[in-house]
Each structure stands twice: as structure tokens, then as C-alpha cells.
Amino acid sequence: MAETGACPICLEEGATGYTCASCGVRACSPRHLVAHRGGSSDHQGGCLPFRVEKEEERGRHFIATRDIKALELVLVDR
Numbered sequence: 584m585a586e587t588g589a590c591p592i593c594l595e596e597g598a599t600g601y602t603c604a605s606c607g608v609r610a611c612s613p614r615h616l617v618a619h620r621g622g623s624s625d626h627q628g629g630c631l632p633f634r635v636e637k638e639e640e641r642g643r644h645f646i647a648t649r650d651i652k653a654l655e656l657v658l659v660d661r
């Protein structure tokens with residue numbers, strides 16, 4: 584199991600106090616856990632199938648956490 588150690592929404596490292604009961608993604612806060620669930624507080628809305636990673640060279644990008652191997656979108660911040 585890969586562990587990012589960072590909230591998938593805001594990338595705050597070490598802030599993983601809230602775990603999604605549906606997919607195991609860990610977020611910094613209830614608000615970001617809800618955001619990860621597509622704005623729904625329950626599990627029925629479905630989780631966002633990706634997390635955001637930040638790399639020195641590539642910047643922020645989405646990594647699919649489900650079986651969508653090819654899906655990797657680069658975020659353009661500016």
C-alpha cells in the first residue's frame with residue numbers, strides 16, 4: 584500500500600488525521616475529506632479517483648488511485 588503522508592486536497596504533509604472509510608485516502612480535515620468525496624459527506628457520492636501529488640520538477644499533478652493507469656493530468660497553475 585502506497586502512503587503519501589499528505590492530504591490529497593491541499594497537500595499538507597503530515598496532516599492525515601482523517602481517513603476515508605471508502606478508499607483509505609487520508610486527509611487533513613473533515614472539509615477536505617468531504618471534498619475528496621466529491622462534496623458529499625456520505626460514501627454514496629463516490630470518491631475522487633485520484634490524489635494530487637507535488638514534485639519538484641513537474642509541479643502539481645493528479646495521480647489516479649483507481650485502475651485508470653493512463654490517467655495522469657498535469658495541473659496548470661498559472
Ligand SMILES: [Zn+2]
Pocket residue numbers: 590591592593594595610611612615
Ligand atoms: Zn487538506
Ligand SMILES: [Zn+2]
Pocket residue numbers: 603604605606607608619620630631
Ligand atoms: Zn475515498
